[in-house]
Amino acid sequence: MSPIPFDKNMGAADSHGTSSPTKVSNESLQKFLTTKARAEAGSAVAQRELAEMYGRCIPVNINPRRFLQSIDAITALSKSPANAEGMKRVARVTADECASVDNGAIIPLEAHDLWLQQAAKQGDLAAQAQVFMRPGKRPQGDELRKFMDQVVASNDPTAMFEMGQLVEGNPSGDGAGRYSSVAGDTLTGYAWSIVACQRGLDCGAGSPIMNSVCLNTGGCSSPDFESFVRDYIVTTGDAALLNSKIQEVGSLLPNSN
Structure with a gap:
């Protein structure tokens, strides 16, 4: 499981237990733009983080509403209210963040792969480990x-x-x-x-x-x-x-x- 980069405070909930879309989206947009600028400037760490953003948002941005609906369906079957509420909160944060990644556009797989490969090539060890986990690379x-x-x-x-x-x-x-x-x-x-x-x-x-x-x-x-x-x-x-x-x-x- 590759770590998914979220800011710790991005999942903060309001009094109704749901994240604040405006606040999260603003933070997410700034994070995405800063990370992408650093990646394009040659930072291997930022290149890996950008790849991880793309990787996380590839399935979400295909259809954000369906992503959230699938989470609702999963949590409806949960026997743990705490786990169900936690999953809904994280899913909402994820959808909000992904709306800021390339303006919510559908992301090609190559966007993730190429940035990860570039980070690994430039010496980022975490990126190299992720590349090694691919079939035939271990x-x-x-x-x-x-x-x-x-x-x-x-x-x-x-x-x-x-x-x-x-x-x-x-x-x-x-x-x-x-x-x-x-x-x-x-x-x-x-x-x-x-x-x-x-x-x-x-x-x-x-x-x-x-x-x-x-x-x-x-x-x-x-x-x-x-x-x-x-x-x-x-x-x-x-x-x-x-x-x-x-x-x-x-x-x-x-x-x-």
């Missing part, structure tokens, strides 16, 4: 070890989180050198992502990551990513192993201070 063995070396040396929480997504899809970490025990399987992937949150990535409610979790899984009531993983993903029997993996990943990274 690194193994020494190639994976070298990439993990770069992520560890960068001490970049965003890259660490994406490393978690990459590792999660690996059947094993064989051949990854000193990373072999933390380079494969789902639980280890979550450990990388949780460490990224502990290292400063915004993983709280209303963050890019949690809004993505909400729309993709329906889990919209957790206070943060780690709580979501522990409450909904990891079994009680695996909790100790997750703790061990988190500690092991943390020991490989530079001191956060």
Whole structure:
């Protein structure tokens, strides 16, 4: 799951529990224009963020009303009022934001792909990890070890989180050198992502990551990513192993201070 970039305050609700379209749209428009200008000026981080904006809004901008109607249909079946209300709120924020992305126009897939590739080419490690997750691109063995070396040396929480997504899809970490025990399987992937949150990535409610979790899984009531993983993903029997993996990943990274 690639993180979806939202500002933490963009999902603020009014007294009726719905976002303020005018405020969110103004903030979203400014964010989009600023990000696009920085991307066009050559910022690799902005290029990745722009790609993520496009990626998020591709399905929404095809038919925003239908997108919101589909969310209404999903939440109508929910057994959790908190999750249902949270999903509606995030969906409204998403639709408002996407209305500001290229003026709400339908977005070609190439817009996402080309900006992401450019960000990866210019050295953005999070973008490189996202590219690696595509079919036929996943690194193994020494190639994976070298990439993990770069992520560890960068001490970049965003890259660490994406490393978690990459590792999660690996059947094993064989051949990854000193990373072999933390380079494969789902639980280890979550450990990388949780460490990224502990290292400063915004993983709280209303963050890019949690809004993505909400729309993709329906889990919209957790206070943060780690709580979501522990409450909904990891079994009680695996909790100790997750703790061990988190500690092991943390020991490989530079001191956060």
